[in-house]
Amino acid sequence: MAEELKLFRTWSSPYGFRVVHGLKIKGLEYETILEDLTNKSASLLEYNPTHKKVPVLVHNGKSICESLVILEYIDETWKHCPLLPQDPYDKAMARFWAKFGDEKVLPSIWSVFISQGKEQEEAVAPAVGNLKFLEELLKGKKFFGGKTIGYLDLAFGLLANLVNILEEIVDLKLVDAEIFPLLSAWMNNFSTDPVIKDCWPPRDKMVEKFKAMREPYLKKVA
């Protein structure tokens, strides 16, 4: 039976791109359904009734939700080009740091992005503190996955794409190459890797989108 693989995502969601990159590493063909979250399709609501969110991967009619859960599913179903390490301890570390990325790193960067003045100054230290853990993780490695891109690189991938967009909008450097030489190098290596390169949402549209997302927070202070 031919495999039927569909990915529901939006044009910009970094969580959707985790799955896009994972599927590309595995060399899998699939249909993309781009969703407008202000007008969700009946299919999306059927495949993810609990959260009604993207991304959703549908494999032969069965839906899998939550980007990190989807990555593990892809890795376990198509075993070539493994995304996760084989060793249970290394696997546990990859899962731990991916969770840390979502629970701490991204929200702390977001706090810097949406605040201003003194509040923004105070938000920088926790964000930098979180990023320092990532800098440590890269010691002796090109990628978080080692020599090649793996699960944790895909989990952190949104940093490679989004951080300099946010930095440009708020005119503040968070990932300074002098303080974060390894992380800066990783962002460049990741973005220019053949799998990832040109596989991102258009930058100008992203800048426009995030400027618009920041607006309501600016109005609050004024």
Place this chain on the structure above:
Amino acid sequence: MASNEMKLLGAWPSPFVLRARIALNIKSVEYEFMEENVLVTKSDLLLKSNPVYKKIPVLIHGERPICESLIIVQYVDEVWASGPAILPSDPYDRAVARFWAVYLDDKWFPSLTAILMSDGEEAKKTALEQAIQGLDLLEEAFTKCSKGQNFFGGDKIGYLDIALGSFLGWVRVIQIMANVSLIDESKTPNLFKWDQDFSGHDAVKDVLPETDKLVEFSKFLVAKVKGSGTK
């Protein structure tokens, strides 16, 4: 410490610690349980082993710490692969179990604790509605996952049984303290029966905290949390 020695840093009231204990019991792994009194002080070993979150549980295998309860459960499952399996073997069933476990931690447990901790009747009522809605979803998920057997894992307890089952003590506490019904024989018959089967299971019954001890602890916890808010 020998390379295969196991230590678990934990605390008896914590549902997250309970997950690790159940997983270790399923695999018949011997370990030293080190009780942390985290509300008072955190040990140097805990701070060294979990510098990122400084939280329990932490499993220390040889010299290496593993943190976050669900990550510990998966680690135990993968290291002791010859023991009874915790995660299902089929990738889709694994994805479903993982999805619901994430839901429990990200959405359901916060609404459960909000029933006790939030201020005002409206907030408590909203939290209760959310918790009940969640249980309805899990009642439905049980039918799909159990495939007619006693547990989410089928004929034996598995990942999702552990993920949800670890909260049963707190469900009982909240039912008593807030005078509400959460797992109910008529409204959630599957979960009601599953609760009894899970709680009586060999890997669970000796580590499940007693409800009256948890009730006393929760009174202390609520007072501490609310007290610190008003200072």
